Amino acid sequence: MSAEEIRRAAAERIEEAEDVRDELCAALHGAGVVLPSLRVEPAAYADERPRPLVELGRCNLRTARLIAEALRRGGAGA
Template sequence: MTPPSQKPSHPRRTPQANAPAPQAEHPATARIQEAVDARDALAAALSGAGIQLPMMDVRTPWPDTEGDDSARPARYALVHLGVCSAPVALALAAVIRNGTAR
């Protein structure tokens, strides 16, 4: 990180009139963002209930490949909840049980 008193060594780029227009978001990117948003919402809800899973991640499968070395982006993304200790699993079960009892 550059200290505030020093200027970065590379100049800041400004948009140019002939710069290409931003491309529309790729569908795979939207699916990954959806999974990231879901992971963050779940983590916030769990945190509000006093539960923290040690490792929550977003994962995608390997890209689909066809015989001609072309790869299509993954069709989906998954929220990976990782592993947790027995006490955390019991606390999570209690929160779910309490929530469904309403």
Template sequence: MPQPHVQEAEAHLEALRDALAAHGITLPSLGLEAPSLAGSYTAPLIALGNCNLDTARALAAALREGAAG
């Protein structure tokens, strides 16, 4: 039986991917965490994945910029 929250999780994943892209940030392994898709009692988890130092620096800068308003 498919998990009921998969479409919602995919929509949030795409929104996050778009928001990151607006800041020039790409997380290559951004996706739904496969083990979380096996459960039927919770919403799937979004795996942010690994990134290199430049991407981590850009992500931190974007978050600081957003927090500063």
């Protein structure tokens, strides 16, 4: 794999991670949940061959309860 192909593949993986982060953020927002530290792991941007992770971050107890409630509502029919 050439250096250009490696860079292109890395950019695609980062873009995918950012898209997934945005999808999750929108879904959480629709359920009334905001995770202010939701992000793509910063180290992924520096890696030549990234395997990015979406960090959910930390939240207060109220937000944790909102997430649990949203999952219970959404998971009932799954």
